[in-house]
Structure formats: structure tokens, C-alpha cells
Amino acid sequence: MPDNEDGGVFTREFEVETLKTCLQFYQKEMGDVSCVIWDASLVLARYLEKRVEQDPLSLKSLKVIELGAGVGCVGILAACFGADVISTDLPAVLPLLERNINANKPIWSQAGGHVRACELNWGTTKPDLEPPNILLLADCVYYMESVAPLVSTIKQLSTKETEIIICQEQRDSDKQRAIWKQFTIELNKYFKSAAIPLEEQHELFRSPDILLLKVSLLED
Numbered sequence: 273m274p275d276n277e278d279g280g281v282f283t284r285e286f287e288v289e290t291l292k293t294c295l296q297f298y299q300k301e302m303g304d305v306s307c308v309i310w311d312a313s314l315v316l317a318r319y320l321e322k323r324v325e326q327d328p329l330s331l332k333s334l335k336v337i338e339l340g341a342g343v344g345c346v347g348i349l350a351a352c353f354g355a356d357v358i359s360t361d362l363p364a365v366l367p368l369l370e371r372n373i374n375a376n377k378p379i380w381s382q383a384g385g386h387v388r389a390c391e392l393n394w395g396t397t398k399p400d401l402e403p404p405n406i407l408l409l410a411d412c413v414y415y416m417e418s419v420a421p422l423v424s425t426i427k428q429l430s431t432k433e434t435e436i437i438i439c440q441e442q443r444d445s446d447k448q449r450a451i452w453k454q455f456t457i458e459l460n461k462y463f464k465s466a467a468i469p470l471e472e473q474h475e476l477f478r479s480p481d482i483l484l485l486k487v488s489l490l491e492d
Contacts, residue, residue, distance in 0.1 A: 281368075284309060286317075286345065290325055291352060291383070295376050297343050298368060312411040313345045315482045316439035318474035320346070324353045331355040332384070334405040337429060339392070339422070340412040341365070344372045347408065351385035352376070358401065360392035395421030397428050404429065407436045413455045414448075423458040426487075436463070436487035463487050 286295040286309075299308045323330045332354035338347035339360055347359035361369055369389045380387055392398060407429055412422060430436060440452065459465065468484040478484075 286349075288321065288349065288352060290321055291379070293379055295345075295348060295352070295379060297345060297348075297372050298375065299343055300368065309343055309345045310411045310441070311479070312439040312441045312482050313342065315473065315477050315479065315484060316408065316410045316437065317346045317349045318477035319437075319439075319468070319472075319484060320350055320353065322472075322474045329354075331406075335402075336406045336408060337401065337404040338408040338410075339394070339425065340409060341369055341389070342410075344369045344387075344389070346410050347387055348373060348376050348380060350406075350408070351380035351387035352383050354383050354385045355387075355406075356385065357387040358390050358404075359387055360390045360401075362393065363391050366391060392425070393421075394418060394425040397425070401429065403431045403434050405433070405435065407434055409437070410439045411441055412438075413440055413452055416451050416454065419451065419455045419458055423455070423462070426459070427462050427489075430463075430489055432489050432491075434488070437468075438465070438485040438487055439482060440485075441482050459487070462490060464490055 281298050281300055284297045284299055286297060288295060297309060331350055334355050336350050336355045336357045337360060341347050341359035341361045342365065344359050347357045351357045359369060366389050373387050373389060426436065465485045465487040468486055470478050473484060
């Protein structure tokens with residue numbers, strides 16, 4: 273519902289069938305790329321949910337980092353399945369991200385998970401960010417100037433044991449196709465990737481236009 277006293281903020285409910293509960297996310301009516309839950313975030317979040325349906329302990333106690341977390345949908349859901357999550361984004365995004373983390377704390381804390389927001393500028397590293405078990409990215413490839421710093425950050429946060437899952441909407445414009453092509457060129461210098469088949473994704477939250485990749489470091 274709109275919250276006119278809060279600068280055009282509105283809420284969106286996110287039903288989690290496996291937990292028989294609903295998460296609540298605050299979003300902004302106006303803003304840049306980090307103000308709402310994008311479709312790629314939904315696809316990635318529901319993919320994680322399907323994994324948990326198949327193996328209830330698949331995220332339990334794992335260390336997870338989300339890059340470009342935005343409103344926090346993916347990372348908060350992972351925490352609700354018992355993961356220890358660090359959701360990262362730029363400083364301007366953190367207030368809304370932290371609000372959503374706090375709004376859903378009763379759910380993720382009861383599940384034994386944990387999630388905190390952390391500032392991270394791609395191309396730099398923070399001393400307290402160690403390579404996680406799982407690195408999550410949803411719709412992070414949007415600006416050409418961020419491609420090289422993003423790949424650098426993925427590389428810095430990865431070991432050969434890190435499972436990297438990238439979800440990206442394939443947009444139609446020539447500009448966005450060129451940006452994605454450049455990202456794959458940079459990514460393939462250090463990583464191997466494979467598309468996760470549609471049949472392995474959530475049956476209601478998948479699309480041929482949204483690519484879900486499993487990525488790992490190349491062998492030496």
C-alpha cells in the first residue's frame with residue numbers, strides 16, 4: 273500500500289509457501305534501479321525456494337553474499353531458510369535495504385538465519401567480507417561502466433568452492449545486449465558458466481527472457 277508520508281514508499285507482500293508466511297518489502301514509487309523488486313530477483317528467489325523444497329537444509333548455516341541487493345528480496349529470503357547473509361549495495365540504497373531486513377526479522381531470526389546490510393562499491397573489497405559458500409546476483413548487469421568492477425568483485429569474493437548464481441533479464445535494446453555481451457566476455461576470462469534449465473527453476477517464476485546461470489572459477 274502507498275505510504276504518502278514516507279516519500280512515496282509502498283509495500284509488497286512476498287508469499288513463501290514453504291514457510292507458510294509472507295515477507296513484506298518496502299519499495300519506492302520513484303527512483304533508479306534499486307527501488308523495487310525486479311523480475312530477475314523473483315526468479316532467483318523462487319529458485320532458491322525450490323531448492324529448499326527439495327532439500328530443506330540446502331541453505332542452512334551457509335555463508336551467502338548478495339551483490340546489488342536493492343530492496344533485499346533474495347538475501348532476506350535466503351536468511352529465512354537459515355543462511356547467514358550479507359546483502360551489499362551502494363550507500364544510498366542501504367536505508368531501504370535495512371528497513372526491509374528489520375521488517376522481516378521475526379521471520380528470518382525464527383528460522384535461525386541472519387542477514388545484515390553492508391556497503392560495497394564494486395571494484396573494491398571490504399576487510400570483513402570473506403568468500404562465501406554462495407554468491408548471489410540478480411539484475412546486476414545494467415551499466416557498461418560497472419561491468420569490469422563487477423567482475424573484479426565477483427572474482428575477489430570467490431574461491432573454487434564458491435557457488436555463484438547469476439540471474440539476469442535479457443533486455444531487447446542494442447545497448448543492453450552490448451552490455452551483457454561485454455559482461456560475458458569479462459566473466460569468461462576467469463569463470464565457467466552454465467545455464468540452469470527452465471525445468472529446474474520454479475514452475476511459476478521462470479521465463480525464457482530471464483537467464484539463470486550457475487558460475488564457478490576456472491580450474492588452473
